[in-house]
Amino acid sequence: MIVEKISIISNELKEWMQNTLNSGVAPELVVDAMIKKGFDPRFSYTTIFRMIRNHSVQTTDNCPYVYELPPIARKGSLIHTSDHVPIKVIMSIEKPxxxxxxxxxxxxxxxxxxxxxxDRLRRSKVIDSETGKEKTVPGRTSEGTEFMVLENRLIARIEKRIAELIDYPVEYSESLQVLHYNHGEEYKPHFDFFQENKVDASKGGQRIATLLIYLNDVEAGGETVFPKLGLSVSPKKGAAIYFHYGNSKGQTDRLSLHSSTPVVMGDKWVATKWIRQKKIYE
Structure with missing residues (x-):
């Protein structure tokens, strides 16, 4: 699978680059930082030259998201894997x-x-947009744990099935996470992808897709909501949502904003897989 280099920036990253240049940092160091983040070298140099000369630079904010079909889109409505009964596609949306x-x-x-x-649950965290470190926040009140890739037979079997389903190797996905929401717990509207200046090319780069698997039926509440679409999905044991929000140009789809509504009755268990733009590990 060929991974293309990023060749467009956001307004946020453009502002950071301009401020960094204004502070006296050498342009070649800014270019090196961009290349390490996964940007195309030629594009990086051209962008810096244009900024130094005060020429306009196109950004993702004034360039519409370009939709590209992910591999799973070409598999039809009944998807076969090597170890499981066929997986049915019961709903599809093109954009996002x-x-x-x-x-x-x-x-x-x-x-x-x-x-x-x-027995492994701990308070769920998010990535701090300023520091890049994990922290707890009031808007995410679940508990969670994660399993090392291929940690045991069950995890290995699920990892292999997911890889066959979405047609991305296991090496492109983060470790499987399991989340538990008690009564009243929720996850307010958020994006799964990282802010552009917080993407770490050495750890697989940007997130481009999410697979969310429901592990139990919920008596009431706990829906997954995409507010920009008016879409709400109720948990169903064994079912899953796959949504793709990153393309080969380095853009991210802001229509992928989503939330988990508060659990009203019972509790909610989900498993999550995040897919990166390139290998996280060998």
Whole structure:
């Protein structure tokens, strides 16, 4: 799978670059930082030259998101993997690209994953937009844990199935996370991708897609909501949502804004896989 270099910047990154240049930092150091973040070298040099000469620079904010079909879009409405019954596509949206999938995990696999997670839960965190470090915030009130890639037979089987489903190697995905929401807990509207100046090319670069798997039925509440679309999805045990929000140009789709509504009755268990633009590890 060929990963193209990024060749467009956001207004936010443009402002950071301009401020950095104004502070006296050498242009070649700014270029080096861009290349390390996954930007095309020629584009990086050209952009710096244009900024130094006070010429206009096109950004993602004045350039519409370019939709590109991910590999899973070409697999039809019944997707086969090597170890499982066919996975059904029961809903699809083109812009942003969203698939609702049924029967990704069996009921037994869901129960086993929950049982493995219960004694490992800790308060869920988010990535701080300023420092790049994890922190807890009032808008995300769930508990969670993560499993090392191929940690045990169950995780290895699920990892392999996901890789076959979405057609991205395991090496492109973050470790599987399991989240638990008690009564009243939620995750307010957010994006899964990183701010452009916080993308770490040495750790797989930008997130480009999310696979969210429901591990139990919820009596009331706990819907996944895409507010810019007016779309709300109720949890269904073994089902999943796949949404793709990153393209080969380095753009991210802001229509992918989403939230998890408060649990009204019962509790909610989900498993999450985040996909990066390139390998996280070898």
């Amino acid at each position: 690209f969203i698939l609702l999938l049924d029967n990704l995990l069996s009921e037994q696999e869901c129960d086993e994953l929950i049982a493995l997670s219960k």
